[in-house]
Amino acid sequence: MKLRKINKCPICRSDKIRKIGKIKNHLKEIDNKFDLMKCESCLHRFISKFPSQAVLINLYKTDSPLVFGGTNHEVDQKKKFINNGFKNVPVQNDHWIFKYVNINNGRFFEIGPGLCRLYKTFLSKGWSCQGLEPRSFVKIKGIKKTFNEIKNDNDIVAAFDVLEHVENPIEILKKINKKMKKNGQIFLTFPHSESFKSKILKERWQMVVPLAHLHFFSGKSTDIMLKKAGFRTVVIKDFSFVEVRRLFRNLIKLPFLILKDIFKFKFKNITNRLFEFYLNFLDLIKGDQLKVVAIKI
Ligand SMILES: [Zn+2]
Structure with missing residues (x-):
């Protein structure tokens, strides 16, 4: 596989980048092959070499173990999803984004809808919905496999746990931006490079799994990336998967x-x-x- 060595911060373009450590992996093919890097300027973290986006898309399409950072729990959920079908997907009316969504109805576009809970919630609220999911297991109305099939003028866009997987998050955000109405809202989640787990565990942090995760964002790198792609940041908040x-x-x-x-x-x-x-x-x-x-x- 062709990999490109990263010599500058992929977000702020600073050359003040430093190696944190060599990344171990249970797959021999990628064990000790990547370093975890940190940008001293915007605190973004990333792996030392990237494949091209075309190669990445292909790895996801074929369910390659190289991009499979997922847990057994995720595999179970996916099986359940395939067996039970879309009609048994539960809606999620208490999803955090509804605290911020500022219109009652419109066009919703989700990238990587995964198990489609949020997608179904918007559908059930009467929104016109589109989804982008290159993996083949999702076959639901409005869900497309390529970006070109997505219609313009979206009011709300959600991309949860997406940007850490792509070669160039700024490019993806620019493409999304073109598909949105002015003043439309975008909602994102991704791994946090300035968290205690990231700082203490370094390259052993469970989010550091090449080639599934290429990027780990700081508040600063998030803000820079959004600005470059034509967005104004409204909220950046850390959260934890740990249940109290x-x-x-x-x-x-x-x-x-x-x-x-x-x-x-x-x-x-x-x-x-x-x-x-x-x-x-x-x-x-x-x-x-x-x-x-x-x-x-
Ligand atoms: Zn940077």
Whole structure:
């Protein structure tokens, strides 16, 4: 596979970039092949070499393990989705974006609708909906495989967990921008390079999975990228996948588990457990994901 070495920050173009560490992977083909890099100027993180977007699209189309950063849970969800069909997808009226969506009805466009919960929610609210999903398992009305098939004048665009997967997020945002109405809102999520998990775990952070994830965004790199693509940032907030209730339950169990480890002389387990708890606790303070709202200017 042809890879391009990245010599400048892909977002702010600064050449003040520095290597953080070599990325290990269970796939031999990409083990130790990439470095995690950091831009000293905008704090963006990225992997040291990128394939072209055409190569990436092909890897996704063929469900290649090289772009499969997904967990077993995701595989199960996908199987369920295929078996149960679209009519059994639950709607998500409490999705965070409805706190910000400023019109009642219009055109909605989602890139990478995945299991289609949000997509179905907009459909059920009577919006005219379009989706872009190059993977073949989604066959639903309005969902297209290529960008050219998407109609213009969208009011709301959502791209959740998309931009970390692409070669050039600014180019993608520019393309999206052209498909939007003026003052239309765009909603994004992606991994947060300035989170505690990213800073403490560095290249061992679970978000660092080449070639699935190429980019890890800071507040600053997000803002620069949006400006370059013709948007004004309205909200940038970190959030965490860690559930408070679950973490609390783990805290209650922790002393018992540690006692068990002591009896079994598994002392390494104890440090691992305490470290994991500490990381998850920190993630609630500065989460390893960002949610973003911006407006087309
Ligand atoms: Zn930069």
